[in-house]
Amino acid sequence: MPMKNFIQKLISFIFPIVCSSCGADLPPLSQTRICPKCKENLPKIKGLVCQKCGISLPDGGEFCFVCRKNPKEHSFDKMRSVYSYKDNIRKLILNFKYFERTYLSKDFVSDMVETFKSEPAFKDIDLIISVPLNILRRLKRGYNQAQILAEGLSQALGKPQNARILYRKKMTKAQFKLTKQERRENIKDSFYVQNPSLLKNKTILLIDDIATTGATASACAKTLKKAGSKKVFVLTVARD
Template identity: 35%
Template sequence: MRLLRSTLDLFFPPLCLSCSKRLKGNETLLCLTCLAKLEWLEGVCSVCGNEIKNKHCRYCSSQHIYFDKVRSLFHFNSVVQSLIHNLKYNETTIVSNFLKSYFEIYLNSYDPFEKIDLISPVPLHAVRKRARGYNQAELLSGKIAKILDTEHIPQLIKRKKYTKSQTQLNKAERDNNVESAFILNNKFDISNKNILLVDDVFTTGSTVNSISKLLKENNCNKVFVLSIAHA
């Protein structure tokens, strides 16, 4: 097996996911230069997780927020973007396991949430999930549930409306795009439960706020959100 790996590396050397530089023997996925660009996101609003330079958060004061706390691992930059892109479109176990190690460090070091009763991913529409073959948020939520030894319910929330990609939309368009896009799976009782939603990126918060509203309307206690990055 080692001989096969060495032969493959000789003809197909592993490259950094971000800068495409050839990786050295002690490097995995990212070269040391790119690895150093993974910066923990600190100095953030206690609720929405946005960076703030003073105690006033313009995001929280400008809208009705249904979630209780958002936390993200990293500043969003080109290196993080490369990791997320590969997780979404070229998923290999090595990418999700790489991210799992950072979630484990973060959760054990910062302990950012109160008691969590169950964990669920932000869902993809069935059409998009079939086309991609998996939901990247579900890959992450499953690993996070193992880290926290907490119940994992991937089917808790369903996306009933096929929505356009949020990538090029502004805040108002994103809010409108996900309005009434989700339904709760009534097989599960969430009364008085603290729920952790997992997604890849927190951008405007429109998606998780819409889901949080749905969960609160169905009597859950608190909704927390955890993502790889805050854009």
């Protein structure tokens, strides 16, 4: 057996890498943690989407019902998501977010780069910013999953990112326990900016793992624009 093969076999014996979705063996030193079969089956958002919020529009049209009814519903200029938040992507994101499977960020970032490149408006961004966690939750979890994605994207796209501009206040209740209306009220004034001079006339790419109603991204966009940003685009791994 050639030495290289032997060493690879040894490494995969000591540090086996398996698909995070189905558990199948992956090649030693594999960069991806999702096997090709599982990747293929993830619910990618394809075809026509709302030009504002990026939700899938199976019946076509320019905007979804919400964005058509109230064009000011969202303060961001455009949001795009790679996947619908269901099936296996749901499980993968929960593992990424709450169970320290941060190595999944490589897979998510490469998917996000693809979606980023498919949206012509996104090419003008100046700065990448992640949706912040409040300090207590950040300390409890030990990391901000959106910031890990922002760092990966910054590297992949060759654009700067900065985690010291947008902050979240402490008192925000857990979003998933609230109704849509409560969620909107709760989130509205939850963010603030430090160093607004870094935002002046900048086009921002805002990063999060999941978007549900878009209220969180919208509240961030509103805060960023108030502080001087020209435009705010949003990119998330999944859309609920």
